[in-house]
Amino acid sequence: MARAADRNPDDPTIPISAGLRPLEAESIRMLVESVRDYAIIMLAPDGTIRSWNAGAERIIGYAGDEIIGRHASVFYPPEDVASGKLERELDLATREGRVEDEGWRVRKDDTHFWANVVITALYDERGGVRGFAKVTRDLTERRQIEEARERFIANAAHELRTPLTVLVGMISFLRSAPPETASEMLTEHLETLSRQADRMHSLVNNLLDLTKLEHGPELITLDPIPLATTFDRLIVAYPAPEGKHVVRDLGGFTVLAEARRLDQIFANLLINAYRHGGNFIVVRAWDEGDAIAIKVQDDGPGVEPSLMEHLFEPFRRGRSSQAVEGSGLGLAIVRGFVESFGGTVSLDRSAEGARFVVRLQRG
Amino acid sequence: MHRVLVIDDEPDIVYMVKVILRSAGFQVTSASGVNDAIAKLSEDDPDLVLLDLRLGDGEGWQVLAHLKDDDRTVRIPVIILSAHASPSTAERALREGAKGYITKPFVASSLLETVRTHVSAS
Numbered sequence: 001m002a003r004a005a006d007r008n009p010d011d012p013t014i015p016i017s018a019g020l021r022p023l024e025a026e027s028i029r030m031l032v033e034s035v036r037d038y039a040i041i042m043l044a045p046d047g048t049i050r051s052w053n054a055g056a057e058r059i060i061g062y063a064g065d066e067i068i069g070r071h072a073s074v075f076y077p078p079e080d081v082a083s084g085k086l087e088r089e090l091d092l093a094t095r096e097g098r099v100e101d102e103g104w105r106v107r108k109d110d111t112h113f114w115a116n117v118v119i120t121a122l123y124d125e126r127g128g129v130r131g132f133a134k135v136t137r138d139l140t141e142r143r144q145i146e147e148a149r150e151r152f153i154a155n156a157a158h159e160l161r162t163p164l165t166v167l168v169g170m171i172s173f174l175r176s177a178p179p180e181t182a183s184e185m186l187t188e189h190l191e192t193l194s195r196q197a198d199r200m201h202s203l204v205n206n207l208l209d210l211t212k213l214e215h216g217p218e219l220i221t222l223d224p225i226p227l228a229t230t231f232d233r234l235i236v237a238y239p240a241p242e243g244k245h246v247v248r249d250l251g252g253f254t255v256l257a258e259a260r261r262l263d264q265i266f267a268n269l270l271i272n273a274y275r276h277g278g279n280f281i282v283v284r285a286w287d288e289g290d291a292i293a294i295k296v297q298d299d300g301p302g303v304e305p306s307l308m309e310h311l312f313e314p315f316r317r318g319r320s321s322q323a324v325e326g327s328g329l330g331l332a333i334v335r336g337f338v339e340s341f342g343g344t345v346s347l348d349r350s351a352e353g354a355r356f357v358v359r360l361q362r363g
Numbered sequence: 364m365h366r367v368l369v370i371d372d373e374p375d376i377v378y379m380v381k382v383i384l385r386s387a388g389f390q391v392t393s394a395s396g397v398n399d400a401i402a403k404l405s406e407d408d409p410d411l412v413l414l415d416l417r418l419g420d421g422e423g424w425q426v427l428a429h430l431k432d433d434d435r436t437v438r439i440p441v442i443i444l445s446a447h448a449s450p451s452t453a454e455r456a457l458r459e460g461a462k463g464y465i466t467k468p469f470v471a472s473s474l475l476e477t478v479r480t481h482v483s484a485s
Contacts, residue, residue, distance in 0.1 A: 157446075158417075158446050161446045161467050161468065162373050162375075162376065162446070162467070163375075164467075164468045165376055165379070165446075165467040165468040165469070166373075166375045166376055166378075166379050167468075168468035168469065168470060169376075169379040169380070169383065169468065169469060169470065169471055169474070170379050170382070172470035172471045172472065173379075173382065173383050173386070173471035176471060176472065177386075189382065192375055192378060192379070195375065196375060
């Protein structure tokens with residue numbers, strides 16, 4: 001068996017096969033080449049790409065013959081190229097043996113991906129660097145989930161801070177009032193305090209509902225529930241504000257659902273229509289064979305086009321509706337609950353005003 | 364009587380600020396968005412502005428820039444009322460001409476103290 005030092009230093013297969021019998025070396029080369037979840041590439045001491053595997057092609061987009069021989073800085077965003085990031089990493093790997101980094105990298109098609117990169121220096125028998133092994137994982141999806149979670153928490157904190165501000169401000173004001181007027185003032189402002197406390201309560205409930213939904217399917221029992229009696233109850237609990245009217249035509253349809261969640265779905269859609277719609281809201285059900293469709297339609301200005309795509313995501317609200325009380329979680333919960341029944345919810349874009357259509361299994 | 368214009372898109376926050384400041388003898392008017400605020404600035408001729416950064420039709424930064432660009436309003440002290448507690452946002456506010464920065468939530472006494480300080484300084 002030839003010693004590693006006798007081999008051609010430009011041969012990319014040397015580092016991983018050094019000291020191995022040819023058959024083992026060939027097996028390892030084939031193994032590395034076939035790995036698809038990791039980009040495993042070999043670099044020369046100056047950063048030139050020497051080998052390329054299936055994972056590298058899948059993640060970064062280049063075929064081996066178009067990238068071997070080019071410099072590995074091609075995967076870095078321009079600002080990292082300008083600051084000499086790869087060179088610094090190779091220096092560090094040379095001194096320390098290994099360097100790990102997470103950051104944005106660039107694919108062949110110029111799209112960015114969030115990469116975890118480990119660069120390991122490969123030394124010859126005299127301790128000189130003969131190249132580097134670079135293993136890259138595409139963690140874009142995980143990164144996007146983390147970013148979405150951070151946004152969600154920041155938004156939740158912001159939404160909680162508004163009612164909290166009113167409560168803290170009003171309570172500190174009332175405490176500083178002269179005792180003889182405090183009771184009168186408390187009565188005067190009690191409604192505001194109570195409204196903000198309710199708002200925090202419903203926001204916390206909504207956050208808990210959404211968190212439960214995110215943890216995957218919960219075991220819920222679906223029962224046949226008549227739509228008409230559900231709406232009879234909801235209209236009492238959530239009456240139309242003054243000047244607004246709800247017209248109902250639910251026939252004798254029954255759907256498969258869990259009662260509390262079904263109430264919440266239509267309560268949220270009704271509240272949405274009360275807040276953003278005009279004066280008339282129509283709730284109507286019809287038969288679609290396997291499914292029962294229920295629409296909640298208002299005659300308001302409709303949904304802003306820029307909002308449509310993300311309408312059912314948490315904390316998406318139209319600019320014009322910022323002043324309208326609401327947590328920004330109502331439609332996300334509607335979608336989560338409808339899907340937990342095996343149903344769908346959509347916004348009918350062709351309609352005037354906003355027309356939401358919920359489709360549930362016939363009960 | 365000193366006039367204060369409060370610019371916030373949350374009706375109950377505006378209500379709370381009005382209750383607190385009126386009890387101390389201030390005359391308070393309000394605006395809920397960028398365009399509304401810009402109109403009220405010339406109508407109400409306030410001695411001090413309390414400004415939220417997140418408004419229904421835009422950002423408080425736009426109102427601040429408008430205020431600082433106009434000779435008639437450049438001297439009005441602006442206090443930012445914001446849910447953003449980050450030092451960098453507060454630094455930006457001061458750099459762009461605000462006189463003070465109050466993080467939500469706040470107690471009545473700190474609002475009154477800040478408003479009194481800047482009204483008397485102006």
